[in-house]
Amino acid sequence: MSAAHLTHSVLDRAGFEAIAAAHPEVVIPIEQTPDWVEFEQALGRTALGIWAYADTGGSVVATASFIQVTRRLRDSVVVVNGPVWFGDRTPAAERALMETVRRQFREDPSVDPLYVRMQVATPQPPATGPIEHGWYEREIVVDLTMSEAALLKSFRPNARNSIRRAQRDGVEVRHIPREEWISVFTSELFPIMRETAERDGFQSFDSSYYETLLTVLGDRLRMLVAYRDGQPLSWLITTEYRGYSVYYFAGSTQEARRVFAPYLLLWETFRVLRSAGNTACGLTGIVSENYPGLANVTTFKRNFSRNVVVVPTTYDIPLDGARYTAVASLLQARRAGTVLTTSARRRASSVVDRLRRGRGSKGGA
Structure with missing residues (x-):
């Protein structure tokens, strides 16, 4: 059964600072602040904003700053050293956040990532992988x-x-x-x-x-x-x-x-x-x-x-499960130096072609 979704909205600096001020006890990593967003932008990277996630009562559960990362075969959206939790970080709350984030980027027409990467304290679906680890533990x-x-x-x-x-x-x-x-x-x-x-x-x-x-x-x-x-x-x-x-x-x-x-x-x-x-x-x-x-x-x-x-380990949240599995298998074989069979090479080529044509349709299991 799918977890309940949270509401989500993008924050400007004033909105972020208001949330931070209301929670002086929370350690906020600098990578999850508006200052770091400006740094990423100065490097020429694509920052997708800091987003707030609220429960049905309107209380902010967490915030997350997203950076778009473009790499061969695996465009992704990454939360660096986050998200930041302001509510109770229960397994159910984490699942609700992950389900909300997955829906958010599946429905966003401006990006088409293979996965969203973030820290997860309790590994559970839809988190998987990761294709490669992204932060110390x-x-x-x-x-x-x-x-x-x-x-x-x-x-x-x-x-x-x-x-x-x-x-x-x-x-x-x-x-x-x-x-x-x-x-x-x-x-x-x-x-x-x-x-x-x-x-x-x-x-x-x-x-x-x-x-x-x-x-x-x-x-x-x-x-x-x-x-x-x-x-x-x-x-x-x-x-x-x-x-x-x-x-x-x-x-x-x-x-x-x-x-x-x-x-x-x-x-x-x-x-x-x-x-x-x-x-x-x-x-x-x-x-x-x-x-x-x-x-x-x-x-x-x-x-x-x-x-x-x-520190919670980073995991991937695939937006298209079948495509993610195919790319992860291909990359694992390359790193291991595995000699692929003809059929495997054909499947890999099919994945690459699909990515080059616009990475297929959004969604998928």
Whole structure:
């Protein structure tokens, strides 16, 4: 039996801020705010707005900011680090939201996604997959409400020792003024990001992405850099929204590791964030079943807090079940290097042709 649908309406900034103000206890990820919508638009991406979902009594249950993502074979609509729940997140409420979102985008003539992707706490139909995972599932969160002395004492001994060693080795941390962000990032920090990505085996964004972030979201960011003998060793960018901060981007050289600069940098960052009124700092993703590659950063982050927060896993909500299954099977075979049979190749070609002709009719099981 289908879950009851919710009513949905698009929000302007004033409408979103009114809902947020009425729920001061709710942690709203910055990716689910109007500020982030402006950032996505500045990158040239298609933002489909922030939508509110209300129950039959008119109470807002959740909000979700949608971004349209175009990729070969799988145009999608993605909720980044959301939705945000203002009502009780029960399995029934989640199903009602998913059913409403599926109907919403099936009926929208302006888009034709293969699926909508969002975080789901209780996996159930219509959620499935996902074709690929889209957000971390566990993170370390540092409590900033305690005194500085208590905060430092809460770290593992390795972190406290590393902070002291960095101080003895002459590492100093600078809070970069906003007017210098772009010049410092392009000349000093982006080369460190490239080094970090090559060393740790991931692909960073190009410099323009970070420059856009710094320009558009400047009111929500801080940039701190660790130097030794005038040379930048390690850097980070934090976000802040409603008293909740996030250790968002960072890079470090091999020399930074040798002199323990990242430890002192993060400690000084906590001090700055705490003084600015933030009550917590999320350190972003750590290792989980679907993200084994985060094991290395997990070791570092665990030094600062034992508070592990579980983040709901991202799932796909197909708008056309048959087409979604066909595309998912094709992509799975490609990733596994499977040699497809002639009939399988024909079916795959049929799917591709259908997508190229306009992705078929909406609907489907």
